[in-house]
Amino acid sequence: MKIIKLLSILVAAVLATSACGGSSGELTIQDAWVRPARAGENGAAYFVITNGTTADDTLLSITSEIASATEVHMSMGDANGVMSMQMQESVTLTARDKVEFKPGGLHVMFVNLTRDLKVGDTIPLVLNFENAGSLTIDVPVKAP
Amino acid sequence: MIKKNQYFLLFIMTAVIALGVLVEVVFRRPYSFHGTVINPPLPVTDFTLQTANNEAFRLSDQKGKIVLLFFGYTSCPDVCPVTLATFKQVYDNLGEDSQKVRFVMITADPDRDTPDKVSEYVARFSPEFIGLSGNRSALEPIWKQLGVFVEKQDSGSAAGYLVSHTSSVYVLDPNGSLLMTFPYGTTEIDMANDLAQLLKQSKQ
Ligand SMILES: [Cu+2]
Numbered sequence: 082m083k084i085i086k087l088l089s090i091l092v093a094a095v096l097a098t099s100a101c102g103g104s105s106g107e108l109t110i111q112d113a114w115v116r117p118a119r120a121g122e123n124g125a126a127y128f129v130i131t132n133g134t135t136a137d138d139t140l141l142s143i144t145s146e147i148a149s150a151t152e153v154h155m156s157m158g159d160a161n162g163v164m165s166m167q168m169q170e171s172v173t174l175t176a177r178d179k180v181e182f183k184p185g186g187l188h189v190m191f192v193n194l195t196r197d198l199k200v201g202d203t204i205p206l207v208l209n210f211e212n213a214g215s216l217t218i219d220v221p222v223k224a225p
Numbered sequence: 226m227i228k229k230n231q232y233f234l235l236f237i238m239t240a241v242i243a244l245g246v247l248v249e250v251v252f253r254r255p256y257s258f259h260g261t262v263i264n265p266p267l268p269v270t271d272f273t274l275q276t277a278n279n280e281a282f283r284l285s286d287q288k289g290k291i292v293l294l295f296f297g298y299t300s301c302p303d304v305c306p307v308t309l310a311t312f313k314q315v316y317d318n319l320g321e322d323s324q325k326v327r328f329v330m331i332t333a334d335p336d337r338d339t340p341d342k343v344s345e346y347v348a349r350f351s352p353e354f355i356g357l358s359g360n361r362s363a364l365e366p367i368w369k370q371l372g373v374f375v376e377k378q379d380s381g382s383a384a385g386y387l388v389s390h391t392s393s394v395y396v397l398d399p400n401g402s403l404l405m406t407f408p409y410g411t412t413e414i415d416m417a418n419d420l421a422q423l424l425k426q427s428k429q
Contacts, residue, residue: 116306123384125302150383156303158392162408163374164304165389168382184307185410192383225310
């Protein structure tokens with residue numbers, strides 16, 4: 082009996098990991114969060130995009146109603162520890178692969194927030210993809 | 226019975242000796258720092274900048290404390306908050322020792338960051354943190370001396386220019402000399418351990 086129980090746990094674990102591999106056949110956005118900030122400042126949002134489809138896709142733009150402009154930036158450090166941000170025209174999403182937006186790397190940049198972002202708030206964001214079309218997500222404001 | 230007791234005693238003795246050797250190996254090993262140590266420490270020319278309400282902050286007034294310096298700008302939504310969040314965790318990690326450390330952010334963008342703006346920005350992470358700005362003529366020598374690279378960058382962003390800046394944390398010893406730097410991404414645990422060690426050494 083014990084062995085059967087153990088086996089079933091093992092099988093469940095294997096299934097769970099393979100599900101994380103992005104074979105769901107869809108493009109999904111997970112683990113989204115926004116950094117708290119105040120009106121007039123710039124803000125940042127992060128998430129993981131998994132392209133579970135068999136075709137490459139492209140993130141063309143992101144729209145929100147909480148800032149004067151919503152852009153995609155990449156923070157990069159050089160060998161001397163100098164950090165700079167570069168605006169990204171688009172982001173390529175390879176088939177069956179994922180792209181992680183994270184602090185110190187790719188991020189959504191809100192320019193000139195029109196409202197305060199407080200922990201507990203939820204912000205709607207629209208991500209526009211070449212193939213997947215427009216996806217709206219509700220993003221919680223979280224302290225990092 | 227007697228034999229059994231003797232074996233037991235032998236076992237206890239061996240265990241005690243083994244434990245002693247282990248303690249020796251683990252604790253006597255010289256501490257190796259996670260940050261990059263500057264040897265010998267580089268004396269830093271005294272400077273005065275402004276904090277909230279244009280109050281003066283003079284480096285030499287911090288004598289006896291370790292000063293952590295970080296350069297950034299308040300329109301930076303990604304890298305700068307990460308470092309300040311790390312500062313907060315280091316502060317919490319240090320416990321009582323945190324009172325012997327000053328956590329300071331100096332602007333890399335004096336054209337947009339007023340002393341009040343930087344102070345308000347860092348205070349969100351901890352009211353103990355100090356935010357500084359000042360004239361370019363006061364800031365540039367500090368950047369230069371510590372080797373902090375600062376450059377405005379036209380980005381095409383609606384945010385106007387962005388600022389490329391060195392993202393390391395600079396550690397000044399209680400005499401105001403540059404002792405160590407932490408590269409961006411150093412964990413709060415490594416930073417707190419290094420600082421605790423420095424405080425321990427400065428007591429000796
Ligand atoms: Cu950015």
